[in-house]
Amino acid sequence: MNATPSSSDFILQVEHLSMKFGGLIAIGDLSFQARRGEITALIGPNGAGKTTVFNCITGFYKPSEGMITLNRKDGSSYLLERLPNHEIPARAKVARTFQNIRLFSGMTLLENLLVAQHNKLMKASGYTFLGLFGFSSYRQASAESIELAKHWLEKANLVDRADDPAGDLPYGAQRRLEIARAMCTGPELLCLDEPAAGLNPKESAALNELLNDIKDNTGTSILLIEHDMSVVMQISDHVVVLEYGRKISDGSPQSVRTDPRVIAAYLGVDDEEVETVLTEVGDEAVIEQLDTGPDSAHGPGSSASMMAGPVSDSVEHADQGERVTVSRGASKAAQVDARARAAVASKPVKPVAAAKPASPAPAKPTGRSPTPKPRGGRK
Amino acid sequence: MAVTVSPESDTVATPIQRAFREALYAGAVSLGLFVLFIGLRTDQNISNELILVQRWGLLALVVILTAVGRFLYVGFGQPALERAKAQKAAAPAVAAEPSFVRRNFNKIGIAVLFLYPIAMVLLFGFQGSLKWVDNFGIQILIYVMLAWGLNIVIGLAGLLDLGYVAFYAVGAYAYALLGTHFGLSFWILLPAAGCMAAFWGVMLGFPVLRLRGDYLAIVTLAFGEIIRLVLINWREVTNGSAGISGIPKVSFFGLISFNVSDPNYISKVLGIAQSGAYYKIFLYYLILLLCLLTAFVTIRLRRLPVGRAWEALREDEIACRSLGINTTTTKLTAFATGAMFGGFAGSFFAARQGFVSPESFVFLESAIILAIVVLGGMGSLGGIAVAAAVMIGGTEILRELDFLKTGLRWGDTTLIPGFGPDFTPELYRMLLFGVAMVVVMLWKPRGFVGSREPTAFLKERRAVSGSFTKEGHG
Ligand SMILES: Nc1ncnc2c1ncn2[C@@H]1O[C@H](COP(=O)(O)OP(=O)(O)OP(=O)(O)O)[C@@H](O)[C@H]1O
Ligand SMILES: [Mg+2]
Numbered sequence: 001m002n003a004t005p006s007s008s009d010f011i012l013q014v015e016h017l018s019m020k021f022g023g024l025i026a027i028g029d030l031s032f033q034a035r036r037g038e039i040t041a042l043i044g045p046n047g048a049g050k051t052t053v054f055n056c057i058t059g060f061y062k063p064s065e066g067m068i069t070l071n072r073k074d075g076s077s078y079l080l081e082r083l084p085n086h087e088i089p090a091r092a093k094v095a096r097t098f099q100n101i102r103l104f105s106g107m108t109l110l111e112n113l114l115v116a117q118h119n120k121l122m123k124a125s126g127y128t129f130l131g132l133f134g135f136s137s138y139r140q141a142s143a144e145s146i147e148l149a150k151h152w153l154e155k156a157n158l159v160d161r162a163d164d165p166a167g168d169l170p171y172g173a174q175r176r177l178e179i180a181r182a183m184c185t186g187p188e189l190l191c192l193d194e195p196a197a198g199l200n201p202k203e204s205a206a207l208n209e210l211l212n213d214i215k216d217n218t219g220t221s222i223l224l225i226e227h228d229m230s231v232v233m234q235i236s237d238h239v240v241v242l243e244y245g246r247k248i249s250d251g252s253p254q255s256v257r258t259d260p261r262v263i264a265a266y267l268g269v270d271d272e273e274v275e276t277v278l279t280e281v282g283d284e285a286v287i288e289q290l291d292t293g294p295d296s297a298h299g300p301g302s303s304a305s306m307m308a309g310p311v312s313d314s315v316e317h318a319d320q321g322e323r324v325t326v327s328r329g330a331s332k333a334a335q336v337d338a339r340a341r342a343a344v345a346s347k348p349v350k351p352v353a354a355a356k357p358a359s360p361a362p363a364k365p366t367g368r369s370p371t372p373k374p375r376g377g378r379k
Numbered sequence: 380m381a382v383t384v385s386p387e388s389d390t391v392a393t394p395i396q397r398a399f400r401e402a403l404y405a406g407a408v409s410l411g412l413f414v415l416f417i418g419l420r421t422d423q424n425i426s427n428e429l430i431l432v433q434r435w436g437l438l439a440l441v442v443i444l445t446a447v448g449r450f451l452y453v454g455f456g457q458p459a460l461e462r463a464k465a466q467k468a469a470a471p472a473v474a475a476e477p478s479f480v481r482r483n484f485n486k487i488g489i490a491v492l493f494l495y496p497i498a499m500v501l502l503f504g505f506q507g508s509l510k511w512v513d514n515f516g517i518q519i520l521i522y523v524m525l526a527w528g529l530n531i532v533i534g535l536a537g538l539l540d541l542g543y544v545a546f547y548a549v550g551a552y553a554y555a556l557l558g559t560h561f562g563l564s565f566w567i568l569l570p571a572a573g574c575m576a577a578f579w580g581v582m583l584g585f586p587v588l589r590l591r592g593d594y595l596a597i598v599t600l601a602f603g604e605i606i607r608l609v610l611i612n613w614r615e616v617t618n619g620s621a622g623i624s625g626i627p628k629v630s631f632f633g634l635i636s637f638n639v640s641d642p643n644y645i646s647k648v649l650g651i652a653q654s655g656a657y658y659k660i661f662l663y664y665l666i667l668l669l670c671l672l673t674a675f676v677t678i679r680l681r682r683l684p685v686g687r688a689w690e691a692l693r694e695d696e697i698a699c700r701s702l703g704i705n706t707t708t709t710k711l712t713a714f715a716t717g718a719m720f721g722g723f724a725g726s727f728f729a730a731r732q733g734f735v736s737p738e739s740f741v742f743l744e745s746a747i748i749l750a751i752v753v754l755g756g757m758g759s760l761g762g763i764a765v766a767a768a769v770m771i772g773g774t775e776i777l778r779e780l781d782f783l784k785t786g787l788r789w790g791d792t793t794l795i796p797g798f799g800p801d802f803t804p805e806l807y808r809m810l811l812f813g814v815a816m817v818v819v820m821l822w823k824p825r826g827f828v829g830s831r832e833p834t835a836f837l838k839e840r841r842a843v844s845g846s847f848t849k850e851g852h853g
Contacts, residue, residue, distance in 0.1 A: 060701075122684045
């Protein structure tokens with residue numbers, strides 16, 4: 001990281017973003033930045049609020065609190081939470097794809113990409129009037145738009161099927177087409193919601209290539225939600241991890257993948273596992289706590305008790321649709337913190353134990369699997 | 380076409396055996412159904428008493444016809460269909476080259492439409508052609524134009540509008556009122572009526588923008604009724620249910636008039652015999668040109684960004700917004716454009732009738748126009764034109780079925796007995812109308828033309844099968 005990055009280095013700045021649905025806090029006080037020309041990944045378990053962040057950025061939801069600033073290349077800045085939905089792609093140049101693909105399935109691939117160039121063509125057609133009378137300026141613009149569409153069809157490796165209906169494409173191709181369609185709007189920030197979901201390894205590799213190509217050749221910055229860690233680790237420059245609407249980690253892919261909080265959030269440190277670890281270590285205080293429940297005398301650890309076992313079991317798998325009002329205690333990452341603190345606080349003198357409790361949780365999972373896998377089912 | 384009627388034991392029976400049994404079933408069912416409807420009839424005798432007339436012969440005829448029909452269908456029709464299907468499946472590779480008529484359907488259609496009045500005059504003479512040009516030609520073309528206008532709203536933008544007739548009414552009353560009060564000519568009032576209707580299209584559009592699907596349909600329906608009720612109750616202006624009469628005729632750009640008393644009456648200008656047919660023929664060509672204008676504009680608009688945005692809106696509104704399309708203005712332009720063509724058709728209607736009253740703008744009209752759009756295949760101009768011809772022409776031709784009363788005769792011998800002089804085929808119009816719709820919807824669930832013509836192509840233009848397109852949801 002540079003010492004003092006100026007604000008224009010960041011294409012997107014999210015500050016203190018909160019989104020509440022009734023009593024459910026889908027995003028709580030989230031701040032992060034995406035650098036221009038980089039691929040920023042937003043990851044987290046199911047229901048962490050990633051799609052909600054996208055919906056706030058692209059204007060489909062109005063955030064309850066917070067500020068989302070987009071800095072364009074030409075120096076202009078937009079406060080996205082104030083722009084109407086359709087002006088965000090048009091003026092702030094943010095394009096997006098959807099978790100459940102939204103193509104114009106009855107229109108051909110080419111038409112899908114032409115619809116994406118609506119605003120440009122609308123101007124060229126003199127808001128329909130010139131176009132209606134067949135002025136040549138519109139015909140030229142129309143030819144150019146077809147060229148652009150063809151360019152992106154080639155990039156997405158779909159040019160052979162240009163005249164087929166989009167609904168007829170196989171799943172992976174539909175995902176690529178959606179990205180191509182978003183690129184046809186000429187975005188500066190491209191938001192992709194799980195582009196690799198449901199792709200086979202080959203398609204996934206092709207997707208990586210496409211995204212790298214977009215990053216290198218168009219100068220478009222990418223914000224990416226992804227569960228597939230092979231995609232995230234290979235192509236992203238920066239990773240932001242959410243859990244229950246809160247940011248639990250932020251940094252390079254390397255640092256994030258070894259962050260105990262992330263591993264806990266993803267793999268779920270079962271309470272018994274932690275207990276076994278700590279018991280093996282010989283932490284008497286912990287063993288004592290296990291028997292008696294949280295002891296208020298035991299310092300900071302008591303507030304976020306690791307005895308939240310039964311509660312966290314019930315929220316462990318926050319499926320879509322199931323609404324859970326999340327307490328801080330349910331967060332696995334918070335538990336890891338609490339444990340570490342509790343262990344340190346309770347056993348400051350024993351040298352053997354003091355070294356180990358600092359990293360009790362990661363010890364096991366890292367040995368088991370180097371790349372965290374999403375927990376719970378995919379939608 | 381899966382046949383689910385037959386029980387499992389049928390697998391061994393030969394088609395003829397099966398047909399025989401099913402014929403018996405069908406006969407029994409129809410006997411049960413019709414014994415009271417046809418077998419007995421209530422009537423009045425001379426002393427005004429209610430008596431039961433027994434018609435066992437007729438009942439037997441109907442039952443036997445049903446049984447025989449079922450026998451033929453199951454015994455011969457079905458096997459033949461299955462064979463044809465198997466043959467088709469056996470040789471699928473031969474991509475059927477569309478026939479000449481099919482390829483040039485539009486051109487041939489337009490040519491036929493232009494020649495139609497001439498052919499009618501040659502066949503039936505000026506006086507005889509009146510009916511064919513007016514009741515069939517003009518009537519059908521008005522509905523074609525209305526349906527093409529509604530097609531923009533429903534077929535392209537996917538907004539279910541059940542109050543379309545309101546714009547037709549606005550156009551008609553705009554012409555009727557401005558024409559009778561200010562004596563303005565049709566050629567000024569036609570665009571004025573279109574603008575007025577478009578304005579009301581936007582007025583309707585604003586409040587219903589946030590509604591989708593069923594809710595939108597109900598509000599538009601209410602809008603149509605409101606306009607009609609205003610026309611009935613705002614007596615000072617609209618003359619209430621009595622309507623407005625004496626609406627000026629259209630002239631040929633003021634050069635040639637169709638009023639017998641005018642100095643430039645057509646027969647005086649051209650030096651030909653007087654006849655009311657000239658005006659009808661003139662009106663026919665006028666509405667034909669208006670229709671062609673509608674078609675031209677629709678085709679052009681589809682290839683422009685607005686038209687594509689309409690269709691994209693029908694496919695997925697959320698995706699539209701994510702691409703920077705202003706869905707508000709897109710919906711409003713669809714409403715306004717559709718309404719404008721409704722307004723044109725309305726002012727033409729007023730000019731042709733010379734009289735307008737709220738009676739002409741009831742909900743049934745909206746329903747018929749909607750039915751035409753759905754039957755024709757949403758979005759397809761050709762299909763809709765055919766549907767309009769079938770539906771409107773069909774109901775008109777039912778007036779012509781005199782032979783149903785008299786029976787079919789050859790000289791003095793009656794070949795098939797008729798239903799008697801008190802049978803009125805017109806009464807069965809709506810019944811037939813309904814049956815026809817059900818049949819078409821079963822046979823072609825997406826209308827006559829279910830596929831969609833893409834608006835742009837890279838290598839070749841291939842129709843998009845109807846199974847991919849969406850109907851829209853609001
Ligand atoms: N419109 C809404 N109304 C109410 N609750 C919502 C709404 N949208 C999202 N939520 C809730 O917000 C939380 C976060 O949902 P979100 O879809 O953002 O998760 P996600 O991180 O994208 O999950 P996934 O990986 O499964 O896609 C969930 O608990 C969800 O139920
Ligand atoms: Mg999501």
